[in-house]
Amino acid sequence: MRTHQKIQITNLLLLILGFIILLSCETDHGLEPIRSGISGTIKYIGKWPPNTAEVRLVAATKFPPSDLEDLIIGDILPIGGDTTDYTFYLKQGDYYIGVVWREREAAWGIQSIFGIYFEGDNKFSPGLVTIPDDYSIIPNKNIEADFANAKRASNSRISGTVTFIGNWPDSSENVMVIAANKFPPESLLNFSFSSLLPVNMDSVNYFISAAPDTYRAVGAVLKLIDKPWSLESIIGICFEGNPPKPKEVIVPDENSLIEGINFPVYFR
Amino acid sequence: MMSKRILVFIISLIIFPVKMILGQTNNNYGSLVGKISDVTTGDPLPGANIILMQTLMGASSDLEGNFSVNRIPIGNYQVKATMMGYKSKVIPVAINPGEKANIDFKLEETVIESPTLIVTASKKAQSYQDVPNSVSIISLKEIERRNKTYLNEVLEYTPGVYMMEGDVNIRGSSGFSLGAGSRVLLLVDGIPMMPGDSGDIKWDIIPLSQIERVEIVKGAGSALYGSHALGGIINIITKEPTSKPSTQIQYSVGIYDTPYYSEWKWTDRLLNFNQFDITHSQSWDKLSLLISGGRKESTGYRQNGSYSYYNLLGKMNYKFNPQSSLSLQANWTGGDYGEIFLWRNQHHVYLMPIPSVGDWVKSQRFSLNGVYRQLINSKFTYKIRTSYFYNDFQHYHHDNNDYSKANKLGVELQADYILDNINTITMGIEGIYDRTNSIIWSSHDAYTWAGYIQDELKFLQSVTLTIGGRFDYHTVDTGVEDSQLNPKLGLSFKPTTSTTIRTSIGRGFRAPTMAEMFTETFTSGFRVIRNPNLRAENAWSYEVGMNQVVSDKLILDLALFHNDYKNFIQPKPDVYQTIQFLNVPDARIRGLEFTLKGSFWKRHLSFNLNYTYMDPIDLDTGETLAYRPRHLFTSGLTFSYSIAEAGIDYRYVSRLEKVEVYPNDDRASQKVWDGRIAAHLMGFKFSFNINNMFQYNYIQIERNIAPQRNYVFTINREF
Numbered sequence: 001m002r003t004h005q006k007i008q009i010t011n012l013l014l015l016i017l018g019f020i021i022l023l024s025c026e027t028d029h030g031l032e033p034i035r036s037g038i039s040g041t042i043k044y045i046g047k048w049p050p051n052t053a054e055v056r057l058v059a060a061t062k063f064p065p066s067d068l069e070d071l072i073i074g075d076i077l078p079i080g081g082d083t084t085d086y087t088f089y090l091k092q093g094d095y096y097i098g099v100v101w102r103e104r105e106a107a108w109g110i111q112s113i114f115g116i117y118f119e120g121d122n123k124f125s126p127g128l129v130t131i132p133d134d135y136s137i138i139p140n141k142n143i144e145a146d147f148a149n150a151k152r153a154s155n156s157r158i159s160g161t162v163t164f165i166g167n168w169p170d171s172s173e174n175v176m177v178i179a180a181n182k183f184p185p186e187s188l189l190n191f192s193f194s195s196l197l198p199v200n201m202d203s204v205n206y207f208i209s210a211a212p213d214t215y216r217a218v219g220a221v222l223k224l225i226d227k228p229w230s231l232e233s234i235i236g237i238c239f240e241g242n243p244p245k246p247k248e249v250i251v252p253d254e255n256s257l258i259e260g261i262n263f264p265v266y267f268r
Numbered sequence: 269m270m271s272k273r274i275l276v277f278i279i280s281l282i283i284f285p286v287k288m289i290l291g292q293t294n295n296n297y298g299s300l301v302g303k304i305s306d307v308t309t310g311d312p313l314p315g316a317n318i319i320l321m322q323t324l325m326g327a328s329s330d331l332e333g334n335f336s337v338n339r340i341p342i343g344n345y346q347v348k349a350t351m352m353g354y355k356s357k358v359i360p361v362a363i364n365p366g367e368k369a370n371i372d373f374k375l376e377e378t379v380i381e382s383p384t385l386i387v388t389a390s391k392k393a394q395s396y397q398d399v400p401n402s403v404s405i406i407s408l409k410e411i412e413r414r415n416k417t418y419l420n421e422v423l424e425y426t427p428g429v430y431m432m433e434g435d436v437n438i439r440g441s442s443g444f445s446l447g448a449g450s451r452v453l454l455l456v457d458g459i460p461m462m463p464g465d466s467g468d469i470k471w472d473i474i475p476l477s478q479i480e481r482v483e484i485v486k487g488a489g490s491a492l493y494g495s496h497a498l499g500g501i502i503n504i505i506t507k508e509p510t511s512k513p514s515t516q517i518q519y520s521v522g523i524y525d526t527p528y529y530s531e532w533k534w535t536d537r538l539l540n541f542n543q544f545d546i547t548h549s550q551s552w553d554k555l556s557l558l559i560s561g562g563r564k565e566s567t568g569y570r571q572n573g574s575y576s577y578y579n580l581l582g583k584m585n586y587k588f589n590p591q592s593s594l595s596l597q598a599n600w601t602g603g604d605y606g607e608i609f610l611w612r613n614q615h616h617v618y619l620m621p622i623p624s625v626g627d628w629v630k631s632q633r634f635s636l637n638g639v640y641r642q643l644i645n646s647k648f649t650y651k652i653r654t655s656y657f658y659n660d661f662q663h664y665h666h667d668n669n670d671y672s673k674a675n676k677l678g679v680e681l682q683a684d685y686i687l688d689n690i691n692t693i694t695m696g697i698e699g700i701y702d703r704t705n706s707i708i709w710s711s712h713d714a715y716t717w718a719g720y721i722q723d724e725l726k727f728l729q730s731v732t733l734t735i736g737g738r739f740d741y742h743t744v745d746t747g748v749e750d751s752q753l754n755p756k757l758g759l760s761f762k763p764t765t766s767t768t769i770r771t772s773i774g775r776g777f778r779a780p781t782m783a784e785m786f787t788e789t790f791t792s793g794f795r796v797i798r799n800p801n802l803r804a805e806n807a808w809s810y811e812v813g814m815n816q817v818v819s820d821k822l823i824l825d826l827a828l829f830h831n832d833y834k835n836f837i838q839p840k841p842d843v844y845q846t847i848q849f850l851n852v853p854d855a856r857i858r859g860l861e862f863t864l865k866g867s868f869w870k871r872h873l874s875f876n877l878n879y880t881y882m883d884p885i886d887l888d889t890g891e892t893l894a895y896r897p898r899h900l901f902t903s904g905l906t907f908s909y910s911i912a913e914a915g916i917d918y919r920y921v922s923r924l925e926k927v928e929v930y931p932n933d934d935r936a937s938q939k940v941w942d943g944r945i946a947a948h949l950m951g952f953k954f955s956f957n958i959n960n961m962f963q964y965n966y967i968q969i970e971r972n973i974a975p976q977r978n979y980v981f982t983i984n985r986e987f
Contacts, residue, residue, distance in 0.1 A: 030936040030965040031973070033531040034614040053667055053790065054623070072932050075613050076621035089615040104667070107795045107846040 036131050037089040038138045042099055042115060044082055046147035052079055053104040055145075057088045058113070059095040063126055063229075064176065064193060065110070092134050096126040099143055101150040109209060111192045112152065115145025123187035125228035149189040151211040156256040158192075158210045158249055162220050162236070163203040166267030171225040172199040175235075177206040183216035183246055188229070210251050210258075217246035220265050236265030298363035300371070301336040304329045304349055307374040315480075316351035316375070317385050319393070321358070323646035324684055326393070330511035338590035341646050349373040350384035350395075352407060352481075377871070378820075388483040388503040390724060390734065391458065391492050391694055392684050398724070398732040399485075400758025400772040402428070402813055402827045402861065406482040413906070413915065413944055415520065415957040415980050417543060417564060418471040419479065419504070425902050426484055427863050427878035430921050432895050433969045436469060438486050439829060440857045440882045441499020443895035444928075444969050446796075446839050448783035448849065451776075453489065453496040455503040457597065459637045462496060463659035464702030465674035465709060467781030469502075470633055470659065472601050475562050475579050477518055477545040480507045487829065488776030488809035491756030494698065494718050494740045498776035498807050499831070506597070509549040509556035509585060515987055516547045522980035524569045527618060528963040534571060534618045541566030541978075558583040569975050570608055570618045572625055577603030591643040602632030607665060609791065610971040614934065617965075617973040623666050631661035650683040663791075670789055672706030674782070694736070695721040702782070709786035709798075713745045716779070722756070734758035734772075742779040742804065750804035752777045766817035776807045780837055784849040795846045803851055805835040813861075822866045830858040838894075841929050853888035857896065872909050878902045892925040895969070897937075912947040930970040938966045938974075953984040 038059075057074030065071050074088050077099070088097060099115035102108040119127030129141055158179055177194040185191065192215070194206040199222075208218075219237040223229060238261055240247040249258055304316040312333025319326040320337065323345070327335045340363045350356040354375040361369050389399040396403065404426045414422045423429050423436060430437050432444040441451040449467045453460060456474055463470060482504055489497035524539040545562035558581075565576040579601040587593045607627040612619040620627075635658070641651045655678040662671040682696035700716040722736025737755040758772035780802040787796045813827035833855040841847045859882040867874040884896035892898075899922040906915035921938040941962050946955040957980045966974050 028939060029528050029963055030939070031614070031617075031934055031967065032965070033529050033617070034934075035531065037615070073930065076623055078622050087615075089613045105790055105795075107842075 034089040034091055034134075036092060036134045036136050037087055038095065038097060038129050038131065038141045039085070039087040040117070040139065040141040040143065042077070042084050042086055042143045042145055044084075044145050044147065048080060049101075049103065049147060049150065051103040052101065053106075054102040054108075055079060056100055056102075057086060057097065058100055059088065059090055059097045061093065061095060063096045064174075064196065064223075087137060090131055092131050094128050094130050096128060097141065097143070098126070099145045101145075101147070103152050106152050106154075111209060111211060112150065114147060114150040114189060115143045116188060117141050117143050118187075122228065122230055123189075124185075124230050124233070126188065146189065149187075151192070151213070154209070154211045154254045156210055156212055156251045156254055156258075158208045158215070158218065158251065158258045158261055159206060160218075160238075160259065160261035160263070161203055161205050162197075162262070163264045164201060164267065165264055168200050168267060169222070169224060171227070173223045173225045175199055175204070175220055175222050177208055177218065177220050178234075179208050179210050179215040179249060180217045180219070181213050181215055185217075185231075210249075212251045212253050212256070215249040215251065218249055218261050218263070219246075220263075235267075236263060238263035296341060296365065297339045298342055298365060298367045298369060299336065299338045300340055300347065300361060300363065300369045301334070302371040302373065304333045304335065304351070304373040304375060306354075307376045313351055313354070313375060316349055316354070316373070317393070318373075319348045319350070320646070321346040321348055322686060322689065324643060324649045324686060325646050328508070331514070332511070334511075347371060349375060351375060352384055352405070353378060354384075356384060386483055386485075387458065387505070388455065388501055389485050389489075390722065391682060391696075394724070397762055397768045397815070398726075398760050400732070400734055400760050400770045401489075401811060402486040402770075402825070402829075404428070404484040404486070406484070408480055411476060411479055411482075412953075412955070412984075413913075413946070414942075415944065415955050415982050416476065417520075417541070419474070419476060419482065420469075420471045422476070423482075423484075423502070424919055425904065425917060427902065428486060428861050428880040428900065429484065430897065430900055431968060433972055434468070434471065436502065437896070438484065438500035438502075439831070439859065439861070439880065440884045440893070440896040441831070443838070443893060445784075445837075446847070448787060448839070449778070449781040449837065450496060451499040451778060453493055453501045455493075455501060456635070456637070457506055457595075457639075458503060459639075459653055459655045460493070460496070460678065460700075461504075461635060461655075461657060462676075463633070463657060463674050464676035464714070464782065465659060465672050465704040465706060466783040467496065468783075470601075472577060472579070473599065473633055473635065474504050474506060475545060475560065475581065477516070477547060477562065478506050478558075478560055478581055480505045486827075487772060487811050488754070488756075488774040488807055488831070490740070490754040490776040490778075491736050491738050491774050492694075492720055492722060494720075494738055494754075495716065495742065495777055495779045495804075498778045498805070498833075506583065507547075507549075507558065509551055509558040509583060511551045511556070513550045514548070516545075516984070517986075518545045518982065518984045519543070520980055520982040522978055524975065525963070525977040525979070527976050528965060531615060532618055534616065537567065539567045539569050541568075554587045556585045564603075568606060568608075569978070570611075570620070570973070572606035572608055572620045572627065575603065575605035577601060577605075593641050595637075595639045595641075597637045598635065600632070600634045604628055604630045607663070608972070611973060627663070627665040629661055629663050631659075633660070634658040647686040648683070650681065653680040653682070654678065665791060668789055668791055670706070670708035670791075672704060672708055674702065674704040674706070677701045690725050690727065692724040692726075693721065694724070695719075704782050706782075708789050709782045710788070712782055712786060714743065714779075714782070716740060716742045730762040732758075732760040734760075740777060740779075744782075744785070746785075746800050748785075748800065748803070750779055752804065752806060754806075768815040769812075770814070771812045772810070774809050776809055777804060778806070778837070779804045780849070784837055787849075794841075797846060797848045799848050799850060802837060802849055803835050805833060805837045805851065807831050807833045821868060822864065825861075825863040827861040828859075829861065830856070832856050839928070852886070855884070855886050855893055857882055857884040857893070859883055873905075873907050875905045876903060894926040894928045895924060896926075897922040897924055911949065912945070914945040915943070917942045917944075927970055933970050935970075936966050938968075939964050940966070951985060951987070953982075955982040955984070956980070957982075 056076045059072040098113045100112045174196045178191040182190040192210040197204045221233045222235045238247045316329040329335045454469045485501045489501045520543040543564045547560040549558040560581040611617045637655045643649045657676040659674045678700045680698040685693045698718045702714040718740045720738035725733040741751040743749045754775040756774035810830040816824045835851040861880045864877045880900040884893035901920040904917040919940045923937040943958045
C-alpha cells in the first residue's frame with residue numbers, strides 16, 4: 001500500500017471516529033417539560049363582560065412586579081362558566097398568582113388583574129405560593145375573580161407629586177401611589193398603581209395608569225422589607241375640603257391626563 | 269407626456285436591435301456547436317455552461333450534453349466550459365463566415381464539488397472567483413439529499429444561515445420580525461418575489477422539486493437589488509425545460525415519532541405528512557415548456573398543525589431567433605393550514621391554548637414573470653423583466669378574521685455592455701408598484717423607482733474590481749418618502765491559481781413594509797399597533813474573505829464581516845404584549861465565518877464543516893440583539909458508492925441570549941442530527957431520511973416547539 005493511500009485511510013478513520021465520538025456524546029435532549037406547578041379553581045364573580053377577548057393566568061416572582069422580568073405569562077383560560085379548574089406549570093420557586101382579563105381590541109396591564117390568590121383574610125397582600133421542587137403540584141390555591149374589578153388597560157393617567165415630611169423608616173423597600181375606586185378599599189384589586197418609586201426622597205413625581213372611572217381616593221403605600229402589604233401600608237392620602245375628606249378624582253375618558261394630584265406624607 | 273416618451277423609448281429599444289439584425293447579412297456570422305462530456309466515463313454532462321469569453325454570448329448543454337451558439341460575429345474566441353464539480357476548460361476557436369465550428373469539451377471531475385458560475389451577485393453570469401462577496405450554493409444534489417418539504421428547511425444547513433420560524437437570517441440580519449418584513453431578498457430566477465404587503469418570504473412559492481440550485485449572496489446587496497437586500501440575497505434558480513420529453517414523478521411520505529417525553533404525548537393518531545409532485549417538460553424547435561403540479565398535506569406534529577396545499581407551475585421559453593428570447597413563468601399555490609401561535613404551556617408543548625384550537629388560515633399566491641432577452645451584438649445585451657405577485661390570505665381565528673389581498677407589479681430594464689477588455693457595464697432602471705387591500709393593515713399604495721449602474725473591471729485576469737451603486741426612491745400613499753443611494757465597491761484578487769482574496773463594502777437599504785407600518789390587529793393575546801411614521805433602515809456592510817484550495821481534497825473559506833445598521837426596524841413588545849414596529853437606534857453585527865470542504869476516496873467520501881461566530885450588539889444599550897445566536901455550526905459527512913449514498917448532518921445554533929416576548933421562558937441551543945440514505949435502482953431513486961435523529965427538543969422562537977424525530981421515505985422516477 002502506498003504512503004498517500006495510508007494517509008487517506010488514516011484521515012478517513014479519524015473523520016469517522018470524530019463523528020462517532022460526537023454521536024456518543026449526544027445525550028442532551030434540550031428542553032424538558034415543566035412538571036411542577038400550582039393548581040386550584042378559579043371562581044368567577046359577576047357576569048362575563050360580552051367584550052371579553054381573553055382571560056389568562058399570570059405569576060409574579062415579586063410583588064409588586066417592577067418589569068417584565070418579574071412576570072410569567074401563563075395559560076389562556078377558557079372563556080365562560082362560573083368556575084374553571086387550572087394547573088399553572090411553574091418551576092420550583094416562590095410565586096404570586098393572578099388572573100388577568102382583556103377585552104377585545106385592547107391590551108392588558110397590571111390593572112387588568114381581576115383575581116389574585118390571597119392567603120387567609122388579608123386582601124391587601126397577595127398570597128405567596130412556594131413550589132418546593134420540580135415535581136410538586138401545589139393544590140387548592142383557589143382564586144376569586146370578580147368582574148367588577150376587571151379594568152381595561154388605557155392611556156389615561158393620574159399624575160402629581162408626593163412630598164415626604166419627616167424621616168423615612170429604616171426598613172423602607174419601595175413606595176407606590178395608588179388610586180382606589182372604592183373607599184374604604186376592600187382589596188388590593190380596588191387599586192390602580194403607579195410604578196415603583198424611590199424611597200428616602202423629599203418628593204417624587206408619579207403617574208398612575210388609571211382606566212376611566214371615579215377614583216374615591218389617591219394615596220401612597222410603603223412596602224417595608226420582609227413585611228407583607230396590608231391596610232397599614234397606606235402612609236398618606238390626598239385630602240381636600242374642610243373637614244378634610246379623600247379627594248375624588250374622575251378620569252373621564254381613554255386619553256385623559258389628570259394632573260396636579262399632589263399631597264404630603266408625614267412620617268412620625 | 270413624460271410617460272409617452274418612456275413608452276416610445278422602450279418600444280424603440282425592442283424594435284431597434286431587430287432592425288439592426290435584419291439589416292445585417294449572414295456573411296458576417298458563423299456558429300458554434302459541440303458536446304460536453306465527462307473525460308473519464310464519457311457520459312454527457314447536461315446543464316454545463318458555455319461562454320465565449322469577452323462576450324455576452326453563451327449557452328447551456330442539453331440532456332445529451334450538446335450545445336449550440338448561433339450568429340456569432342466572425343473572429344477568434346476563447347470558449348470556456350464550466351460545470352459545478354468539474355474543472356473549467358478553455359478552448360480557442362475561430363468563427364468563419366457562414367461556417368459551423370465544432371468543439372467537444374471533455375471535463376475532468378474535481379475532487380471537491382465547488383461552484384463555478386454565479387448569476388446573482390452582479391445580475392449576470394460571472395465566475396465564482398470574481399465575486400467579491402461570500403457566496404454559498406445549494407446544488408440540486410444537496411436539495412435532493414435533504415428530502416425536505418420547503419426550501420427554508422434546506423437553508424438551515426448553509427454556512428451563516430439560520431431560521432427563526434420562517435424568518436431567514438443571513439449572519440443574523442433579520443432576527444425575528446413576526447413575518448412582517450425580511451432583511452433577506454428572495455429572488456426567483458433573478459426576479460424579486462416578496463409580497464407587497466408583509467414583505468416576508470413565502471417559502472411555498474416555488475416547490476422544491478422545481479429548484480435547480482440556490483445561490484446565497486451574503487452582505488448588503490442593495491447596490492443592484494434595492495430594498496430588502498440588507499443582509500443578503502437568496503436566488504432560486506428554477507429548472508429549465510429539457511430538450512427531450514421528460515416526465516418526473518415524486519412521492520414522499522413521512523411520519524412523526526412520539527415525543528421524547530411521555531408528558532408531551534398528546535394523541536394516539538399516527539402523525540404524518542406526504543407530498544406528491546409531477547413534472548413534464550418538452551421542447552420543440554423554438555419553444556420549450558415545463559409544467560408541474562403538486563400537493564402537500566400533513567396532520568402536523570402539533571395540535572392544529574395540519575395543512576393542505578396544492579401548487580401549479582408553468583414555464584415557457586420561446587426563441588424568436590438566436591439573439592432574442594422570451595421566458596414566461598407562472599406559479600400558483602393555494603391551500604389552508606392550522607394557525608399555531610404559541611404552545612399551551614411547557615407541560616403541553618404540542619397543544620395549543622384552548623381558545624386557539626381550530627384557528628386556521630386560507631391562503632393563495634400567484635406569480636407571473638416574464639423576461640425578454642435581446643442580444644444586440646456580442647458585446648451588448650439587454651433584458652426586460654416584468655413581474656406580478658399576488659398574495660392573499662384570510663384568517664379564521666377565534667379572535668379575528670383578518671385578511672389581505674396584495675398586488676405587486678414590477679418592471680425592470682437591464683443592459684449589459686462589454687466596453688473593452690477591462691470594463692463590463694451593467695445598468696438598469698426599475699419600477700415597482702404595491703397595492704394592498706386588507707383589514708389588517710388597511711389599504712395602501714406604494715411606489716418604488718430605482719436606477720443602478722455597475723462597472724466590473726478586470727485587470728491581468730487576476731484582479732476584478734466592482735464599483736457601482738443604485739438610487740432608490742420609495743413613497744407610500746400616506747406621504748412617507750424615503751430615498752437612498754446605495755454604493756458598492758468590491759475587489760477580488762487571485763494571487764495564485766488556488767487562492768482568491770475578496771473584499772467588499774456596500775450599503776443596504778430596506779423600506780418598511782406595509783405590515784410594519786400599518787398592522788393593527790389582535791391575535792392570540794397580542795396587540796399590534798401601527799406606526800405610519802416608520803422610516804427606511806439602512807446598513808453598511810464590510811467583508812474580507814479568502815478562498816484557499818488547500819490541496820486537491822480540501823477547500824477552505826474564511827470571511828470576516830461587519831455590518832452597521834441604522835434606523836433598525838424592530839418589533840418592540842411592551843410588558844403588556846402590545847407590539848409596535850419602531851426604528852431603534854444603531855445596531856452592529858460582526859463576526860467571522862469558516863468553511864472547510866473535503867473529499868476523499870475519489871469523492872466517495874465527502875465532508876463539510878461550517879462555523880459562524882457573531883457579535884450582535886444594540887449600540888444604544890450595549891445589549892445583545894434579540895433573536896441572534898452567537899454561534900452557528902453545521903457539518904455533514906456523505907459516503908457514496910456506485911448506486912447508493914448515505915450521510916449524516918449536524919446543525920448547532922447556540923442558545924439565544926435575548927428574546928423579546930417571554931424572556932423568562934426556558935431556552936436551549938439547537939443540536940440536531942439528521943441521517944439519510946439513498947439508492948438508484950431499476951430507474952427509480954429511493955431515499956430515506958431521519959430528521960432530528962436524537963429527539964432534541966428545541967425552539968426557534970418562544971413557545972414554539974420544533975418537530976420531533978421524523979422519518980421520510982421518497983420515491984422518484986424520471987422517464
